[in-house]
Amino acid sequence: MLTRKQLELLELIDTCMKRDGVPPSFDEMKDALNLRSKSGIHRLITALEERGFIRRLAHRARAIEVLRMPENVEPRVVPRVIEGGAQGRAAPAGGRVVHAMELPVMGRIAAGTPIEAISEVSHMMAVPGAMLSGQGQHYALEVRGDSMIEAGINDGDIVVIREQTTADNGDIVVALVEGQEATLKRFRRMRGMIALEAANPAYETRILRDDQVQVQGRLVGLIRSY
Incomplete structure (x- = not known):
């Protein structure tokens, strides 16, 4: 990848x-x-x-x-409604209509020690349309690690991310560190620096210069399998 x-x-x-x-x-x-x-x-x-x-x-x-180009690379995939039912809506048993969107899963994101950023689509998955926040592109990532466990984000969860390059204090974001490593952390701006905070006391907060951090998206939803 x-x-x-x-x-x-x-x-x-x-x-x-x-x-x-x-x-x-x-x-x-x-x-x-x-x-x-x-x-x-x-x-x-x-x-x-x-x-x-x-x-x-x-x-x-x-x-x-x-020699070759990556297969199935779609970093800017527009979410689409999954067709089903009479008007392109999925209708589960019981008659309640549920809108679903198909999003690209862009590999794994570290909730722990940062790993390489992922831009290659792993697979597609359906998420509830109501989970998508506002306008813009969305994608999903599989969480690896436990640094955000106290924010309710566990190893193996799928997080839904809205692409954006800015964040407010307290937002949980996908942050690209020095153009090489991607991590899922809580964003805070403090005294001209950026803090990437874990939600697990076992992990230290990383303090970085503004030019070392690029926000690539904000957490808007989470999917968990049992």
């Missing part, structure tokens, strides 16, 4: 290869991905090569070959 930055870089290289016949320079990659240094590009390229998406050709400048 690829992080968002890895996927962005792979798509950039593929687009330039198809359009220009050569990959972008490291400076062009850095600017396109809004990274501060070329060392971040080196790490992304190495990760893509290790995962078998690209190959660097020896003894040639700017020589990168795209």
Whole structure:
């Protein structure tokens, strides 16, 4: 599975290869991905090569070959109503009409030690339409870890996330840390810094600079299987 930055870089290289016949320079990659240094590009390229998406050709400048693209990558999937019943609504036994939406499950999110961000669709699942909050894109993530257990979020739960880049104090968010790691934590802004708080005393609050944290969505629902 690829992080968002890895996927962005792979798509950039593929687009330039198809359009220009050569990959972008490291400076062009850095600017396109809004990274501060070329060392971040080196790490992304190495990760893509290790995962078998690209190959660097020896003894040639700017020589990168795209071997394959991820299958079924749909990071911007618009939720749709699951068709069923006479008017595209699911009607369970008892006659009560329930609206359901099909959302992409974008892999796993860490409620514990941060793990790599996920941008590859694992599968699709139906969630109650009433769970979706306001306008905008939504997606789901499978929780791994117990750092949010006192907020009622357990290991193995599915969280429903509304895509957004801002958060209010106290919101539970998907936070991307330094462009590499994704975690599910409570968001607080304090004295020019950002605190990512766990809901489990066994985990410490992480205090980070504003430019180290990118909010990628806010928790709006939770699904649990028994």
